[in-house]
Amino acid sequence: xxxxxxxxxxxxxxxxxxxxxxxxxxxxxxxxxxxxxxxxxxxxxxxxxxxxxxxxxxxxxxxxxxxxxxxxxxxxxxxxxxxxxxxxxxxxxxxxxxxxxxxxxxxxxxxxxxxxxxxxxxxxxxxxxxxxxxxxxxxxxxxxxxxxxxxxxxxxxxxxxxxxxxxxxxxxxxxxxxxxxxxxxxxxxxxxxxxxxxxxxxxxxxxxxxxxxxxxxxxxxxxxxxxxxxxxxxxxxxxxxxxx
Amino acid sequence: xxxxxxxxxxxxxxxxxxxxxxxxxxxxxxxxxxxxxxxxxxxxxxxxxxxxxxxxxxxxxxxxxxxxxxxxxxxxxxxxxxxxxxxxxxxxxxxxxxxxxxxxxxxxxxxxxxxxxxxxxxxxxxxxxxxxxxxxxxxxxxxxxxxxxxxxxxxxxxxxxxxxxxxxxxxxxxxxxxxxxxxxxxxxxxxxxxxxxxxxxxxxxxxxxxxxxxxxxxxxxxxxxxxxxxxxxxxxxxxxxxxxxxxxxxxxxxxxxxxxxxxxxxxxxxxxxxxxxxxxxxxxxxxxxxxxxxxxxxxxxxxxxx
Ligand SMILES: Nc1ncnc2c1ncn2[C@@H]1O[C@H](COP(=O)(O)OP(=O)(O)OP(=O)(O)O)[C@@H](O)[C@H]1O
Ligand SMILES: [Mg+2]
Numbered sequence: 248x249x250x251x252x253x254x255x256x257x258x259x260x261x262x263x264x265x266x267x268x269x270x271x272x273x274x275x276x277x278x279x280x281x282x283x284x285x286x287x288x289x290x291x292x293x294x295x296x297x298x299x300x301x302x303x304x305x306x307x308x309x310x311x312x313x314x315x316x317x318x319x320x321x322x323x324x325x326x327x328x329x330x331x332x333x334x335x336x337x338x339x340x341x342x343x344x345x346x347x348x349x350x351x352x353x354x355x356x357x358x359x360x361x362x363x364x365x366x367x368x369x370x371x372x373x374x375x376x377x378x379x380x381x382x383x384x385x386x387x388x389x390x391x392x393x394x395x396x397x398x399x400x401x402x403x404x405x406x407x408x409x410x411x412x413x414x415x416x417x418x419x420x421x422x423x424x425x426x427x428x429x430x431x432x433x434x435x436x437x438x439x440x441x442x443x444x445x446x447x448x449x450x451x452x453x454x455x456x457x458x459x460x461x462x463x464x465x466x467x468x469x470x471x472x473x474x475x476x477x478x479x480x481x482x483x484x485x486x487x488x489x490x491x
Numbered sequence: 492x493x494x495x496x497x498x499x500x501x502x503x504x505x506x507x508x509x510x511x512x513x514x515x516x517x518x519x520x521x522x523x524x525x526x527x528x529x530x531x532x533x534x535x536x537x538x539x540x541x542x543x544x545x546x547x548x549x550x551x552x553x554x555x556x557x558x559x560x561x562x563x564x565x566x567x568x569x570x571x572x573x574x575x576x577x578x579x580x581x582x583x584x585x586x587x588x589x590x591x592x593x594x595x596x597x598x599x600x601x602x603x604x605x606x607x608x609x610x611x612x613x614x615x616x617x618x619x620x621x622x623x624x625x626x627x628x629x630x631x632x633x634x635x636x637x638x639x640x641x642x643x644x645x646x647x648x649x650x651x652x653x654x655x656x657x658x659x660x661x662x663x664x665x666x667x668x669x670x671x672x673x674x675x676x677x678x679x680x681x682x683x684x685x686x687x688x689x690x691x692x693x694x695x696x697x698x699x700x701x702x703x704x705x706x707x708x709x710x711x712x713x714x715x716x717x718x719x720x721x722x723x724x725x726x727x728x729x730x731x732x733x734x735x736x737x738x739x740x741x742x743x744x745x746x747x748x749x750x751x752x753x754x755x756x757x758x759x760x761x762x763x764x765x766x767x768x769x770x771x772x773x774x775x776x777x778x779x780x781x782x783x784x785x786x787x788x789x790x791x792x793x794x795x796x797x
Pocket of ligand 2: 531
């Protein structure tokens with residue numbers, strides 16, 4: 248546990264010691280606002296809620312989260328620092344979880360900086376703040392799920408560009424697992440039971456139910472299991488391929 | 492103790508390390524030599540628990556590097572080849588991170604400052620590692636490896652890129668630590684072997700081809716017990732050369748006319764110093780220099796690994 252904390256601290260320090268973190272946050276806020284105000288017609292709708300903001304999060308994260316997660320392991324392997332890290336008295340688990348948590352905190356900071364929107368709706372009307380809180384939690388869980396997928400993809404390669412592309416594709420698949428464009432791709436060659444299983448893994452359906460303000464235990468369990476699954480996969484891949 | 496039992500590592504059809512077994516005990520400073528691509532780094536990575544062997548096993552202080560990985564890693568200080576680090580961190584931040592992972596808390600934290608002083612890193616503490624020169628980077632890597640005072644040190648080319656003063660410092664440091672530790676260093680600098688090692692293993696194409704003391708290895712050299720002389724007067728060179736060659740114990744004489752130097756190589760390493768100096772006196776040859784060679788490691792290295 249101590250080691251996880253040490254790694255989280257180092258990683259977070261790493262984010263903010265380069266301009267990338269600030270550039271990322273600015274882009275995140277700019278795109279999030281643009282989607283909310285133009286595509287989401289935040290003012291024109293005349294409703295005091297943050298639906299137009301949260302609706303676009305899956306699509307925003309689809310590209311921005313892989314941009315965070317691509318460096319998690321690919322960079323570590325490229326620079327050789329993984330050899331240093333893996334010969335310290337830490338377990339692979341501690342390293343994988345520590346890096347994941349740091350990335351999540353970073354995404355959380357970016358998300359938290361959207362608070363002026365929340366102030367704005369409260370100024371303009373009286374929104375259901377409970378629902379907004381639930382939606383923020385849902386958005387955080389979505390980010391965590393994508394980060395876990397991205398962490399796995401980053402462990403597969405030494406190239407950050409490849410890690411980014413794999414991350415976007417991987418996130419796209421889990422995001423839309425329940426939708427025809429993904430299920431159709433599997434239906435032709437997988438048994439129906441498996442196709443249904445894949446479909447039930449869709450991020451979007453779970454995110455949408457939380458975003459409506461309903462924090463269902465099943466949705467939480469779903470995200471927790473999915474994150475756990477991809478982190479296990481990350482550990483397995485690294486264990487086999489860390490030195491290659 | 493380091494114990495390596497039949498370590499093998501294959502990459503596809505290439506056998507990088509082939510059945511390497513050895514033991515190293517406290518007080519031993521083992522020099523790990525071999526041509527490029529011989530498998531030194533791969534062997535060290537397996538000892539450090541970073542590369543999983545294809546077959547065979549290794550242990551550090553009795554802890555198997557795979558089954559009991561954390562205990563093995565805790566007893567180990569490891570400088571990976573090329574001294575990788577987190578480039579965006581400052582030297583201070585990086586060393587503190589490692590100190591945290593190594594559990595240097597309370598009184599033991601003072602080791603950190605001690606190591607920073609010893610490796611003269613004070614002036615670069617707030618510089619980011621990416622902007623360091625090669626030698627400083629190496630010294631940061633060394634600091635990282637020794638800060639927790641581990642009983643076993645694996646150093647992959649520790650003095651690569653260091654200036655002569657720093658090489659001297661690092662060798663002094665290794666000698667200081669040698670008394671109670673097990674140290675394995677890989678190097679391409681043969682003078683380093685004389686300076687710090689009391690045992691040498693030479694590997695070639697993944698296999699151990701020699702395991703001896705530096706003196707033992709040098710004794711295999713053609714130059715072991717060779718005598719080299721420099722003459723005061725160059726015109727005596729040809730006469731002295733044939734006189735030397737005529738000595739029964741001398742196998743061969745090498746000439747360097749530019750320096751007026753003759754080197755007499757003995758048959759089967761038998762001592763010829765007395766015979767050579769007597770001969771010079773008899774012939775009335777004035778010597779500027781008389782020098783007994785213990786053997787040339789580079790020549791042995793070339794012969795063994797060719
Ligand atoms: N990850 C890898 N994949 C494939 N081959 C590898 C890998 N790592 C090492 N090798 C090969 O294994 C052999 C031994 O390499 P190693 O790095 O151990 O040599 P070395 O003795 O340290 O050489 P040098 O003196 O150049 O540092 C080389 O032929 C190298 O190409
Ligand atoms: Mg090497």
